[in-house]
Amino acid sequence: MSTKPQAKYLKDYTPPSHHVESIELTFELSPNETLVTARSVWVANSDTATALSLDGVDLDLVELTVDGVAVDSYELNENKLNLSELPTRFRLEIKTKIDPANNTSLEGLYQSAGAFCTQCEAEGFRKITYFLDRPDVLTVYTVKVIASQNIPYLLSNGNKIEEGQLSDGRHFATWHDPYRKPSYLFALVAGDFDVLKDTFKTRSGRDVELALFVDKGNLPKAPHAMNSLKAAMAWDETRFSLEYDLDIYMIVAVDFFNMGAMENKGLNIFNSACVLANQETATDRDYHTIESIVGHEYFHNWTGNRITCRDWFQLSLKEGLTVFRDQEFSSDLGSRGLNRIDAVNAMRMHQFAEDEGPMAHPIRPEKVIEMNNFYTVTVYNKGAEVIRMLHSLLGEDGFQKGMLLYVERHDGQAATCDDFVAAMSDANNVDLSQFKLWYSQHGTTTLKATTTYDEQSRRYSLTLTQRPPKNNASQPPLLIPVAIQLLDRNGNDIALSNASNVANNVLQLSDYEQTFEFENIQNEPVIVLLEDFSSPVKVQFEQCLEDKLHILKFARSDYSRWEAMQQIFTQAVVEAVNSESRDLDSRIVDACKSLLEKPVGDLALLSELLVLPNFETLASQFDTTPVDALVEIIDCFEQQLAEKLKPYWSTVYANLMENHALNAEGVGVRSLQNTSLYYLAKVSDAEIDAWLEKAAVSVNMTTKLGALRAMVGASHSLLEESMTRFDGQWRHDLLVMDKWFAMQAMRRDENAIARLKSLFTHPCFDKSNPNRVRALIGSFARANVRHFHRIDGQGYQILGDLLLELNDINPQNASRMLTPFMSWKRFDGQRAEQMKSQLQRLADLPNLSDDLFEKVEKALAG
Structure with missing residues (x-):
């Protein structure tokens, strides 16, 4: 690249030179020549502000007037329109032409299957007209949309105030949003x-x-x-x-x-994909995702729209808070334990890896080159965990008092993370200055725990030590809420009473090391540490297998029971990697057997308890990822669970009545059926083959995909026929075909790479569509460890070739697809070099996009 993109820094924030009293936008829609007229009233924020620099990208400037007079003296470059000698208050009119049909970036105004639509967050409005495209410039929008009669629906923000016909045969609709908003929240849709x-x-x-x-x-x-x-x-x-x-x-x-x-x-x-669902085309997971995302976007009406963020460094102000809110929504409506498991899996699979990689950043970043790269699991998911910690510290009543004050203070404003914490602090009269360190902390802190029990004094001691991450070694001590439960040997809950006579299951670790002592403990207890994942930290705590099995059986938190089982499986895998043995401990097999003998309660939770940890969770246990050993051991342990528990899997599957209901009971039945069938496919016989064939033609998509996933996992003889039948049945529905592409991407046989390449020419595949790309190549890179990480590098080559194409088609999607290469240093020498070479191919591009530049540069230097 001839010139490198320049970074922006939080410390350099300055308020805008002007504010906008109002803006009126008129769109005359045409696929290749949409005319946009923007009439706005500007007021300088100081007497000395006589110049105005507006953002604009890929715009054809047609006309420019100030107070009705044509402007000739302006400076126009690739991304700025600079005006000078302006009055303190003036009316600005700008006419631009844009080309929605050829806008493959899917930012600004573009076409999707013939419909016009917009995406302006974070910096897409500048592809529509010249403006101060930043979140702290709020104004009232009035939007008139004009189009031909064959486009019946003309939509924009706010309330519709007028509609009608024009003399030339076109029609229009005018919308007015009475609430001030930044440009990134502007929207327009027109279509049939x-x-x-x-x-x-x-x-x-x-x-x-x-x-x-x-x-x-x-x-x-x-x-x-x-x-x-x-x-x-x-x-x-x-x-x-x-x-x-x-x-x-x-x-x-x-x-x-x-x-x-x-x-x-x-x-x-x-x-x-986040809207459309019926049981024939969507899975139970799809239904849950739709509920969560619909809730998330609605909740933004207050936490994001009515109160927006001052600058993009504050993104977690709206996203972390709103993710917390959508998690609570799903938990209140469904299973709190399962929703917590989902949230923690996202942290462990993606956020912890991001924290350890070259793109590690706080939830409030301090430096940004391309803002699209900071729509990350750190900002969203870790941001939500930080909000959850506040909730744990303040309680529900205290948190709601803080929310009320936050809304009262900042409604209609562009606020900061500091504003939010200040509202929580002031509403509860507590000092949260140490807690605020979480907003600038990057990397994952490790929590080390040791325990002692004194039989004579009946005192139980818990010593907690927080260790800063390697990439942030000078980090001062954080305020870490550590929720615990103590269980006696009969599985009963022990009331907590520490030496300072404070009864609370949430301990506040505020120093590098603290010891908490609990009195009147009759016998040495089993401790449930970091109950419900009360803080986003890693834990080092030596606990024997019997204690973990005790937690699995008796912990009050469904999440903590699942976590105990995950730890049991993880420790077994680590021990197998470090030894020659591949035998799964009989006590673990017996624990699984006991769960299957009496499948009661939340069957979806039971299903989760019986699934081995994912590859990313297991890989995080090693400095250098032992790819081949992990693949072998996961397969080996699954095969042992299948063989040793075959009668139990079979009994459970046979006894679970088919249930198509969308309630918790129906979801639980299908979940446990699918887990049972996944294991049974590995030890298939005539009866199991019949179950697989029946499930593969079910009218319920959850059941149908469960059968296909089981066949893929076992490389079953029925797989090819079932996949061909699915393809023939669903080619008319692209969202369903995305599920088929994902299944094809995860196949394990030796033809996997050739098959994957052949699917690029499948009539349903389109590299310009992010959904298709994520379904096929995203699934391959994320879930097909065996072939993506092939020692010959063919898996890396597929992703590298795609990224070169996406750099030109859709840089934002390319940047998100790059993630598997970001952790290249965690792999062995040959794999690391092959991934690095793919990154270098991108770095050598003369036209590397800003979206990819930042991540590629950091990956190669990290």
């Missing part, structure tokens, strides 16, 4: 859709119109998303006392979208 309509009555008695727009023919797949929206609106009123504020709330589902969804005020634009 099927529409599902409903209403919601708010707690104050207002009727809100709800509308869900989907591609023609997809209306039967829309009710679940609508029901999820209504549930989210009711939940936010009940749990957070937050009511919706406009007259209409709209969701539009489009097939071409870089992310899951976008919370634009009153007009959410969603990836169709």
Whole structure:
């Protein structure tokens, strides 16, 4: 690259030179020549601000006037329009032309299957018109959309105030959003859709119109998303006392979208994969994901829209808080234990790895080159864990008092993370200055624990030591909430009473090392440490297998029971890697057997207990990832569980009645059926083959994919026929075909690489569509460890070739697909060199995008 992109720093933040009183946008839509007219009123923030520098990318400037007079003296370059000698207050009119049809970046205004739609977060508005495209410039938008009659729906933010016909045969709709917002929340959609309509009555008695727009023919797949929206609106009123504020709330589902969804005020634009579902085409996991994402985007109405972030370094202010809120929504409506397991898996699989890699950053980054690269699991998921720690420290009542004060202080403003913590602190009259270190902390802190028990004094001592991460060794001590439970040898809960007579199961570790003492403990207890994953830390604690099995049986937290089983499996794998033995401890097999003998309670949780940890979790136990050994041992342990427990798997599967209900019972049945079938496929006989064949043609997609996954895991003889049948049945539905692509990507046989390459020419595959790319290549790189990490490098070559193409087609998607290469230093020499060489191929590109530049540069230097 001739010039390297320049970094921006949090410390250099300065307020904007001007603010905008109002803006009126008119769009005359055309696939290749959309005309955008922006009329706005600007006011300087100081008497000396006579110049204005506006952001703009890929725009054709047609006309420019200030106070009605054409402007000739301006400076225009690749990404800026610079004006000078401006009055303190002036009206600015800018006309630009843009080309939505050829905008493959999917940022700004683009076309998705013929419909016009926008994506402006983080910096996409500058691809629509020249503006101060930054989150602290808030104004009131009025938007007029003009299009031909064959585009019936013309949508934008806020409430519709006018619509009609023009003399030239076109029609228009005008929308007004009364709430000030930044440019990244602007939205426009125009197209021909099927529409599902409903209403919601708010707690104050207002009727809100709800509308869900989907591609023609997809209306039967829309009710679940609508029901999820209504549930989210009711939940936010009940749990957070937050009511919706406009007259209409709209969701539009489009097939071409870089992310899951976008919370634009009153007009959410969603990836169709996060909206459309019925039991024939979507899995139980899809239903849960849709509920969560619909809730997430709705909750942004207050935590993101009404109160937005001052600058992009504060992104976790809205995202971390809103992820916490959507996690609580799903937990209140469903299984809290399963939702906590999902959240922790995301942390361990992705966030811990990010913390250890070259892109490690705090939840409030201090330096940014390309903002799109900081929509990360650290900002979102670790950000949510930081909010959860606040909730643990303050309790539900204290947290809600803080939320109330936060909204009262900052409604209609662009706020900071410091503003949020200050509201929590002031509302509860507590000093959170040490807690604020979490916002600037990068890397994963390790928590070391040791225990002692004095029989004579009946005192139990727990010493906790926090060790900063290697890449942040000078980190001062954090305030770490450590939730615990003590169990006696009969499995009963022991009431906690420490030496200072404070009874609480959440300990506050505020120094590098502290000892907590508990009195009147009759016998040495078994401790459940970091109950419910009360802090985003790694734990070093030597606990024998019998104690972990005790926790598995008696812990009050479903998450902690699952965590105990994960630790049991993980320790067995680590020991196998370090020895010649491949025999799974009989006590572990017996524990699984006892779970299967009496499958009661939450069957979905039981299913999770019987699944080995994922590859990423196991790999994190080693400085250099032993790829071949882990692949061998995981296969070996699964085979042993299949063989030794075959009668139990068979009995469970045979006794579980087919249940298509979408309630917790139905989901649990299908989950345990699929786990049982996964193991049974490895020891297949005629009866099991019949079960597999029947499940593979089920009308329920969860059951159907469960059978295919079982066949893939066992390289079963029925797999090829089943995959061919699936392809023939579902080619008309691209979202369903994404599931098929993902299954093809995970196949283990020796033809896997050749098959994967051949799928690039499949009529349903499209490299310009992020969903297709994530389904095929994303699944391959993430889940097919055996072939992605082949020692000959062919797996890396496939991803590298794709990234070179995506750099030109869709840099944002390319950046997200790059992630598997970021941890190249954790692998053995040959694999590390092969991954590094793929990164170097990208670095050598003369036109490397800003999105890829930052990550590639850091990966190679890290």
